[in-house]
Amino acid sequence: MVARREHLTHDDDERGAAARRLLRSANLPWIALAVLLALAFSLRADSYFANPRPLGGGGLAGEQAEMARNIVEHGKWFVLNPRAFELIKQRQARAHHLVDVSKIDFTRVDQKTRAYPVVDQMPGVAAVLAAFWWPTGSRSYTPIQWLQILLDTAMVLLIYWIAYRLTRRHPAAFLAALLYAVFPRAIEFAKYPVLDTWAMFFTIACVGAFVWARERPESRGRLVLLGVVAGLGIYFRPFVVLLPFTLALVATPGGGWKRRLTWMAVPTAIALVLLSPWTIRNYYEFHRFIPTRTGLGQAVFEGVGQGKTDEHSKAYVQQHRPGARYGSPVYDDFLLGGAARAIADHPGFYARLVWHRAERYLLPCLLVLLVWRRWRNAALVPVAAVAATVMPYLLIGDDRRFYRPAFFAYFILLAMVIDLAFSYLAGSPLASRARARLSRRSAVHAHHSAQPPTGSGR
DSSP states (O other), X not given: OHHHHHHHHHHHHHHHHXXXXXXXXXXXXXXXXXXXXXXXXXXXXXXXXXXXXXXTTHHHHHHHHHHHHHHHHHOOTTEEOHHHHHHXXXXXXXXXXXXXXXXXXXXXXXXXXXXXXXXXXXOHHHHHHHHHHHHHOOOOSHHHHHHHHHHHHHHHHHHHHHHHHHHOOHHHHHHHHHHHHTOHHHHHHTTXXXXXXXXXXXXXXXXXXXXXXXXXXXXXXXXXXXXXXXXXXXXXXXXXXXXXXXXXXXXXXXXXXXXXXXXXXXXXXXXXXXXXXXXXXXXXXXXXXXXSOSOHHHHHHHHTTXXXXXXXXXXXXXXXXXXXXXXSHHHHHHHHHHHXXXXXXXXXXXXXXXXXXXXXXXXXXXXXXXXXXXXXHHHHHHHXXXXXXXXXXXXXXXXXXXXXXXXXXXXXXXXXXXXXHHHHHHTSHHHHHHHHXXXXXXXXXXXXXXXXXXXXXX
16 A cells, blocks of 8 residues: 555646646746846847937937927928928037927027928828827927837847747747847837837838738738738838738738738728828928928939938038029939939949849848748748838838848747757657667666665664
């Protein structure tokens, strides 16, 4: 009886140990993900405290802040006082960092100069700033910077979710999220209160919404959500509108061309409906059809080497077209004409520029060839995200901020390749023999452990 009780107790201990091992293995991905999120947040918070008011992108941030100031102080939506904007830039240049508009006195410039409607920038960040400033009375960048840090940390979780849903592999998902969590440009850029930071968020969110919709193709609500996310994203980066179309073109889950056309058309139509108030406003203010913004002419003008900086482009316009206000449709049309003439005069040079950009930013997509047999349909999702994000800008310019939202897709592809490589190595004959040797050693150790001790103790 005693031996039987000892045997039952031993079995219970083994079952308890097995249950504990199973529980630990089930919780391990969540524990690892929690540690990864803590790491991502701490890196971004540390970057903020090291340089809480970065000057990079100061002109872009200042323009959004000036729009927000006019909303909360004068009730004028999406207008800019040129003198006030110049005052912001001058203060930033002297201080060598971003300066909160609460620390600048705009009384004189507001009295002497009128504000003009803005069309050279989308108003997304200005709207977020105004949403913080209006109820609080603050005129600081701090709230939006911390919101961006939290959102960028959340992107780590969303990238993990996207990669896991595509591969059903925790290691691949964790690796993709880790690559984004420690990506230096993402860490640094999270605190910049500019449109390009939010462009990354909406690009990742669109891909996440598309993957979510793929899991229940018959759900119209999920397709509508994708359109809403894309529509809001246009107010930060116009080319976000291409994401639902491109993703649906190559990665719609079955259903033939009828479903594919539906998935291409419905989210795109919803996004354009959300954009329509801004387009109508542009037509009312400028008496011409401007769907999103101007700035294409200036970007291409500088992208083909006609102007090294915005200031060089501005000097060119002032020399040849005096009186054209910076950022106005006339200003941008003039630069677009200059860029078109440069391309026509040197088409080979322009073609080489585009080719070099394609090599630099599309070459990582070749990783899809390594995982094609394992994750054929899933691997097309990050490739489509890269195509929608990168290809429009190949014809425009080299500014890296245009291309940065595509990096998360590179990380997912790279994580797929690495996970597949480790799976192959683990299944190789060498690894199989190593596992067999380890199993035999464990069996021998267990056998010796089960033997009763020798000797005649009483």
